[in-house]
Amino acid sequence: MNINNDNKTLSSIKFDRYVWDEVKEFTDNKATMMIIPKFINGVVTCQVRTKKGYITIKEGEYIVKKEDDYYRYSSEEFKQLSELSGI
Numbered sequence: 367m368n369i370n371n372d373n374k375t376l377s378s379i380k381f382d383r384y385v386w387d388e389v390k391e392f393t394d395n396k397a398t399m400m401i402i403p404k405f406i407n408g409v410v411t412c413q414v415r416t417k418k419g420y421i422t423i424k425e426g427e428y429i430v431k432k433e434d435d436y437y438r439y440s441s442e443e444f445k446q447l448s449e450l451s452g453i
Contacts, residue, residue: 377431378444381423383410393429393436414438 379385379392389397389412396415403409410425417435428444430437439447 376447378428378439380426380428381412382425386412389429392431396436397423397429 377392379389381389383400383402386397386400393414398413398415398420400410400412412423413420414423414429414436416437421436421438423429423438426441428439428441430439430444430447
């Protein structure tokens with residue numbers, strides 16, 4: 367999804383275990399690791415390398431690319447961002 371915000375385009379992808387290849391492509395292979403817990407109700411996560419270090423993304427959260435870097439948004443934060451942008 368692309369969002370126009372302050373005359374800048376933000377690209378995003380929602381992370382889950384079934385779109386791992388798309389996440390790696392979206393992040394230019396900066397998504398380096400997906401962790402799938404081997405217990406019930408475990409949360410699947412991935413690590414994304416940013417300019418400031420690594421961020422952990424939980425399944426269901428959004429990875430947003432802004433100005434050649436990556437940021438994590440919860441579903442609620444992403445919804446608010448989308449609403450502010452008029453999408």
